[in-house]
């Protein structure tokens with residue numbers, strides 16, 4: 376099997392000054408990509424900034440003969456998103472791959488969370504991905520080729536105490552992935568998401584014995600595949616940690632068409648509505664597909 380190379384390809388990795396983003400940047404650069412290493416260089420809670428994090432990763436890449444430039448704009452504003460994509464264009468003339476990875480944490484039980492904790496986390500994770508993806512997608516549409524990888528999280532897809540802001544943003548990224556995969560399909564653009572677990576400054580206090588098994592480097596091979604021309608999937612979300620990769624998908628039960636549509640009928644049929652019956656699952660590929668499934672259920676009943 377041919378080794379997956381990125382010669383002639385240009386990748387933007389946001390938040391690549393450390394942790395997972397640094398690992399993705401090194402992986403793609405080793406495989407020949409020209410990499411824009413973006414990082415604001417702030418603390419885990421988003422405070423402060425420093426150019427050194429991104430610059431250090433660029434030094435690492437150039438030390439093994441790779442090609443990279445740094446960028447220190449924030450993903451969290453529309454101007455920042457434009458500037459990041461423009462920096463890649465200025466340095467390398469095109470953009471083939473975007474990995475939306477930048478992130479911060481402001482955890483607190485929801486009833487104690489103030490609005491700055493909500494705004495800052497939504498701004499970096501969710502709006503950040505929108506703001507960088509939009510100018511990148513415009514270029515990808517023109518060249519009729521592109522790969523976008525969003526970084527979601529089990530926190531938003533499955534739920535986690537103390538992360539209402541973060542979980543909501545990360546679930547939003549799953550929705551963004553689905554929508555952009557549909558919009559990009561006719562232009563050679565594939566958009567997928569990962570929900571990683573890795574030992575970084577974000578998780579250093581919570582992983583316990585698992586920490587040694589789940590290096591950031593163990594996540595990057597999946598990102599490299601999803602970023603490659605040979606990637607055959609779009610709109611998918613993958614759980615990835617320590618070399619284990621699994622698909623996460625949104626499914627719905629077979630459902631029940633209520634003969635009498637009342638609150639009491641919902642109560643009386645809830646166990647059938649909720650029933651997890653593997654044979655009867657639907658996993659709609661789009662809103663259109665979901666509408667077709669509903670139409671079939673309703674039209675079959677009448």
Ligand SMILES: NC(=O)c1ccc[n+]([C@@H]2O[C@H](COP(=O)([O-])OP(=O)(O)OC[C@H]3O[C@@H](n4cnc5c(N)ncnc54)[C@H](O)[C@@H]3O)[C@@H](O)[C@H]2O)c1
Nearest residue numbers: 390394395415416417449450476477478528572573575577
């Ligand atoms: N580590 C895990 O187990 C885990 C689990 C699920 C999701 N994630 C996600 O993976 C991504 C990477 O996280 P990590 O664990 O490597 O943590 P990290 O803190 O090491 O990396 C995040 C990087 O993003 C940068 N950043 C923050 N705000 C930015 C902004 N406005 N503009 C540009 N860069 C900014 C930070 O400076 C930092 O270098 C995040 O989106 C995180 O939510 C991580």
